[in-house]
Each structure stands twice: as C-alpha cells, then as structure tokens.
Amino acid sequence: MADYTLYYWxxxxxxxxxxxxxAHVHAExxxxxxxxxxxxxxxxxxxxxxxxxxxxxxxxxxxxxxxxQTEAILTYLGRKxxxxxxxxxxxxxxxxxxxxxxxxxxxxxxxxxxxxxxxATWADYQPRLTRWMQIFEDTGRRFGxxxxxxxxxxxxxxxIADLTAHILWGTMTTCFPTLRAVLDDNAPALAGLSDxxxxxxxxxxxxxxxxxxxxxxxxxxxxxxxxLS
Amino acid sequence: MADYTLYYWxxxxxxxxxxxxxAHVHAExxxxxxxxxxxxxxxxxxxxxxxxxxxxxxxxxxxxxxxxQTEAILTYLGRKxxxxxxxxxxxxxxxxxxxxxxxxxxxxxxxxxxxxxxxATWADYQPRLTRWMQIFEDTGRRFGxxxxxxxxxxxxxxxIADLTAHILWGTMTTCFPTLRAVLDDNAPALAGLSDxxxxxxxxxxxxxxxxxxxxxxxxxxxxxxxxLS
Numbered sequence: 001m002a003d004y005t006l007y008y009w010x011x012x013x014x015x016x017x018x019x020x021x022x023a024h025v026h027a028e029x030x031x032x033x034x035x036x037x038x039x040x041x042x043x044x045x046x047x048x049x050x051x052x053x054x055x056x057x058x059x060x061x062x063x064x065x066x067x068x069q070t071e072a073i074l075t076y077l078g079r080k081x082x083x084x085x086x087x088x089x090x091x092x093x094x095x096x097x098x099x100x101x102x103x104x105x106x107x108x109x110x111x112x113x114x115x116x117x118x119x120a121t122w123a124d125y126q127p128r129l130t131r132w133m134q135i136f137e138d139t140g141r142r143f144g145x146x147x148x149x150x151x152x153x154x155x156x157x158x159x160i161a162d163l164t165a166h167i168l169w170g171t172m173t174t175c176f177p178t179l180r181a182v183l184d185d186n187a188p189a190l191a192g193l194s195d196x197x198x199x200x201x202x203x204x205x206x207x208x209x210x211x212x213x214x215x216x217x218x219x220x221x222x223x224x225x226x227x228l229s
Numbered sequence: 230m231a232d233y234t235l236y237y238w239x240x241x242x243x244x245x246x247x248x249x250x251x252a253h254v255h256a257e258x259x260x261x262x263x264x265x266x267x268x269x270x271x272x273x274x275x276x277x278x279x280x281x282x283x284x285x286x287x288x289x290x291x292x293x294x295x296x297x298q299t300e301a302i303l304t305y306l307g308r309k310x311x312x313x314x315x316x317x318x319x320x321x322x323x324x325x326x327x328x329x330x331x332x333x334x335x336x337x338x339x340x341x342x343x344x345x346x347x348x349a350t351w352a353d354y355q356p357r358l359t360r361w362m363q364i365f366e367d368t369g370r371r372f373g374x375x376x377x378x379x380x381x382x383x384x385x386x387x388x389i390a391d392l393t394a395h396i397l398w399g400t401m402t403t404c405f406p407t408l409r410a411v412l413d414d415n416a417p418a419l420a421g422l423s424d425x426x427x428x429x430x431x432x433x434x435x436x437x438x439x440x441x442x443x444x445x446x447x448x449x450x451x452x453x454x455x456x457l458s
Contacts, residue, residue, distance in 0.1 A: 045360070045367040050325075053332070053360060065318050071300060072325035079317055088308055089294050095324075096279075096301035102331075103282070111340040131274070131282060138274040 004029040007037045007057040012171050013216045014070050014105065015056050016206075020163045021074065023202040025081045071098050078160040090153050097139070097152065097161040101168040104132050105216075108172070113220035122227035130186045136165055137187035147192035162197055170194035174207065175215035178228050233258040236266045236286040241400050242445045243299045243334065244285050245435075249392045250303065252431040254310045300327050307389040319382050322368070326381065326390040330397040333361050334445075337401070342449035351456035359415045365394055366416035376421035391426055399423035403436065404444035407457050 004022060006029050008015030022029050032040075037055055045051035049059060052068035058076070059066045067073045075095075078084035084094050107128065110117065117125075136152070137145075143154030152161045169190060173180040183191045197203055215221055233251060235258050237244030251258050261269075266284055274280035278288060281297035287305070288295045296302045304324075307313035313323050336357065339346065346354075365381070372383030381390045398419060402409040412420045426432055444450055 045363045046370075051364040051367040053329075053357070053364065063318075067318075067321050067325065069325045069328035071328045072321045075324045076317065076321035079320060088305065089292075089296075091308060092296050092301045092305035095304040096296065096298045099298035099300040099331075100282075102328075106335065106340065111335065111343065114340065114344065128282070134274045135280040135282065138280040141275075 001061060002030045003027045003061060005059040005061060006031045007040060007059075008055045009034065009037065009217065010211060011214050011217045012167070012175070012210055016171055016210075017070055017101070017164055017167045018056050018058055018073050018077070019206055020167045020203060021077045021081070021083065021160065023206045024083070024158075024163060024200075025077070026202070071095070071102065074098055074160050074164065083157075083159040083163075085153065085155055085159065090155065093139070093153055094159065094161045097136075097164050100132065100135060101164050104129075104168060107132075108224070109216050109220045113216075113218055116219065116223040117227045119227055130182060133169070133183055133186040133190065136169065137190045140165075140189050140193065145189045145193060147188045150189070150193070152190075152193060158197060162193060165190060166194040166197040166203070170198050171207075172215065174198075175213045176224065176228055230290060231259045232256045232290060234288040234290060235260045236269060236288075237284045238263065238266065238446065239440055240443050240446045241396075241404070241439055245400055245439075246299055246330070246393055246396045247285050247287055247302050247306070248435055249396045249432060250306045250310070250312065250389065252435045253312070253387075253392060253429075254306070255431070300324070300331065303327055303389050303393065312386075312388040312392075314382065314384055314388065319384065322382055323388065323390045326365075326368070326393050329361065329364060330393050333358075333397060336361075337453070338445050338449045342445075342447055345448065345452040346456045348456055359411060362398070362412055362415040362419065365398065366419045369394075369418050369422065374418045374422060376417045379418070379422070381419075381422060387426060391422065392432075394419060395423040395426040395432070399427050400436075401444065403427075404442045405453065405457055 004027055006015065006018060008018065008031065040048060041054060049066035050057060050068045056070055056073060057066060057068045058073045067076050078094070084091055106112070140150065140152045143152065144150045145152060151158055152165050169183055173183050198207060233256055235244065235247060237247065237260065269277060270283060278295035279286060279297045285299055285302060286295060286297045287302045296305050307323070313320055335341070369379065369381045372381065373379045374381060380387055381394050398412055402412050427436060
C-alpha cells in the first residue's frame with residue numbers, strides 16, 4: 001500500500017508542489033485518474049473525504065487523514081516530515097513563500113483561466129512578474145542566499161520554502177524556456193537555488209516523469225504559449 | 230508604543246482578518262495612512278521591511294519583525310498567541326480554512342477587481358458561493374459544531390480558524406445583508422458560530438469601528454452592490 005494518495009490532474013501546476021515534497025521525503029504515493037478526481041470534486045461536501053472545491057487533495061493512508069488546499073497539504077507534510085522551521089519568524093516566512101507562490105500561479109493563469117492573455121495584457125504584466133521574481137530573490141538574499149549556495153530562509157537543510165520556490169520558478173521556466181532569461185536577469189540567486197534543488201536525484205526524477213512541457217494545461221496554457229512565442 | 234503596526238487600507242477585506250486576531254489577543258496596534266501604505270508598497274523589494282506586492286503587512290515592533298501575506302501574518306500571530314492547535318491535522322485544517330477564505334475573497338472580487346460582476350456572471354456564481362458556505366459548514370459539523378455551540382475545528386477555545394470563518398462570512402454578510410439569508414440557508418451552524426464570535430466584546434467593538442458597510446471598496450464593491458440590489 002502506498003503511503004499517500006494524491007488527487008490531482010496529470011499536470012504540474014499546483015499538484016507538483018505536493019509531489020515535490022513527497023519525492024523529497026521518499027514517500028510512496030499513487031495518483032487517481034481524471035475520472036476519479038472529477039467524481040470526488042463534484043460530490044457534495046458531506047460525501048467528500050475532506051470538503052473541497054478543487055484538487056489537490058492528499059490522503060495520508062496510514063493516518064486516515066485527508067487534506068485539501070495546497071497550503072494546508074504543504075503544512076501537513078512539512079510539519080510531519082520536519083521541513084518547516086520551528087522558529088516563529090521562519091515558520092511565518094515559509095507560509096509567506098507559499099502564499100506568494102499561490103498568487104503567482106493565480107496571476108500567471110489570470111485566475112485559473114478566467115481570462116486569456118493578449119500581447120497587451122501580457123506586456124502590462126511583465127513588471128509585476130519580474131517584481132515577484134525579485135521578491136523571492138530579495139527574501140533569499142536577506143537570509144544569505146547566493147547564486148552558488150544557501151537556502152531561501154537560511155536553513156541548513158532545504159525545506160518547504162525551498163521546494164516551493166523551486167517548483168514555482170524552476171518548473172515554470174522549464175515549461176516556458178523563454179522565461180528562464182527573465183529569471184536569470186531578475187533573480188540569479190533564486191535561479192541557482194532552483195537549479196541545485198532540481199539537480200537532486202528525487203527532484204530530477206520527478207521532472208523527468210512529467211508529461212512533456214505541460215504546465216497548467218487548457219486554453220490558458222495555450223494563451224500563455226501564444227504570447228510567449 | 231503600540232505592540233504592532235498594520236499596513237492596510239481603511240477597509241475590512243483582507244486587513245480585517247489581522248485586526249480580528251489583534252483585537253482578540255488585546256494587542257495595541259496603530260495603522261498607517263493610505264499615503265504611507267502606498268509609498269511602502271511601491272518601494273523596491275530591497276527597501277521594503279519585508280518584500281511584498283501588496284498589503285497587509287504587519288510589524289511586530291518589540292520583536293522588530295515584518296510579515297507580509299495574510300496567511301503568514303495569521304500564522305505568526307496564531308503561533309505567538311497560541312491560537313493554532315498543536316495537533317498536526319488541526320493545524321493543517323487551520324491553514325485549509327485560511328486558504329479557503331482567501332479563495333472566497335478572490336472569487337467574490339473576481340480576483341481583486343480584474344473583472345466586474347454582471348447579473349449573468351453573478352447568477353452563474355451562486356452555486357459556487359453556496360458550496361463554499363457548505364464547505365465551511367460541513368467542516369464545522371464534522372468537528373461537532375452546531376448552530377448553538379462549538380468551534381469550527383472542535384477546539385475548546387476559539388482560534389485562528391474560528392476568527393477567520395467569522396471575519397469571512399460575518400463581515401461579508403454584515404456588509405451585504407442580502408447574503409445573510411443565503412448563509413442561514415446553507416450554513417446555519419457557521420452562521421451561529423460567526424454570531425457568537427461577533428458578539429464577543431472585542432469583536433463587536435472592532436465591527437463598530439469599521440467605516441460603515443464598506444467591504445472591499447472600489448469599483449468591484451460597486452459592482453457587487455449593483456448585482457445584489
């Protein structure tokens with residue numbers, strides 16, 4: 001029996017943050033099919049293992065616990081596997097990094113595809129996207145991060161904040177390679193951190209198993225690819 | 230000297246979640262002016278006390294710590310003042326409740342006003358809004374919440390999850406009274422919890438000090454009021 005069961009579409013996007021932690025702690029997990037995810041998502045709240053609007057949902061099978069919302073799943077895994085610092089400020093900053101990543105996902109997909117990108121709206125967005133990169137960069141720099149060494153929050157071991165930063169920026173720039181130069185220009189220490197984490201065997205294997213270069217999928221991914229081409 | 234300084238616009242919306250906790254722990258705080266918030270928001274990340282895109286930002290003055298992102302601020306205050314359960318699952322559920330609330334704020338404002346409501350889009354949204362109410366209701370029911378008694382996660386004392394649920398649904402339905410009947414129909418135990426918390430002297434005083442019935446302000450609030458009228 002797998003340690004965990006993940007309900008998430010077969011794309012990176014939000015699910016990859018969870019997969020990254022599971023891979024990092026060498027957990028075994030299985031994933032449900034599109035039909036199973038859809039059936040659970042559409043069930044009434046009182047019939048769901050945990051009341052939710054959308055995936056990801058993670059089930060810890062030995063503990064018989066189901067958690068929804070990426071932030072809550074990362075909290076659960078992070079505390080269980082000691083990947084969130086006990087220090088009050090560093091713990092809060094871990095949640096800041098998760099919340100920042102969540103905002104970037106919403107903005108890059110224009111709120112889960114509520115609107116599509118045009119050349120004009122994408123151009124308007126660029127200062128804000130680079131500002132997000134600088135915010136991660138500056139956070140890391142304050143804790144001693146350099147392009148060659150360090151972690152996002154200055155911890156000796158990599159934790160949820162580092163994995164989150166890697167999955168956000170590393171996965172995004174792998175799926176959309178033209179954004180890599182923007183990341184290098186605006187956030188060289190962040191790019192270096194992401195590369196170091198991406199080179200760890202578990203993370204490299206996770207990336208290899210991804211379905212090609214898909215990121216968020218759907219019309220909004222097509223729209224992103226069009227403005228980036 | 231105040232214990233905390235809050236940077237947030239003079240409206241409830243995201244800032245009220247922070248104010249609610251500060252009031253609950255009897256902290257003294259001051260708030261910055263619109264011009265001061267705007268100046269800090271527009272500074273470059275390396276000149277900000279904490280790198281961020283937008284408020285709220287909370288400064289713990291004795292500790293000389295600045296935190297951005299509502300989720301991170303609630304984590305900081307919740308851990309510092311022991312308002313987040315130590316139990317692994319209840320802690321994760323606290324973060325689920327915060328993330329759910331954040332999603333509802335984004336949806337109700339069509340992602341911070343990126344689009345305006347029309348009668349048609351508002352009508353389309355109603356099943357999803359009531360589903361969010363049911364999700365909070367069902368979460369509470371699983372932990373023993375009834376219209377008359379209990380807390381959202383079954384804790385003996387009210388915590389961050391309860392205050393968050395109250396500020397989300399109680400403040401929203403106070404600012405938009407026509408939504409109160411929808412809440413009562415879909416989530417009577419949640420409505421009862423919110424009323425009990427709202428009747429606590431500190432929370433009642435916070436509500437009295439709010440600027441009239443304003444919620445998120447701006448064109449999106451005007452749009453909400455129009456579809457609700």
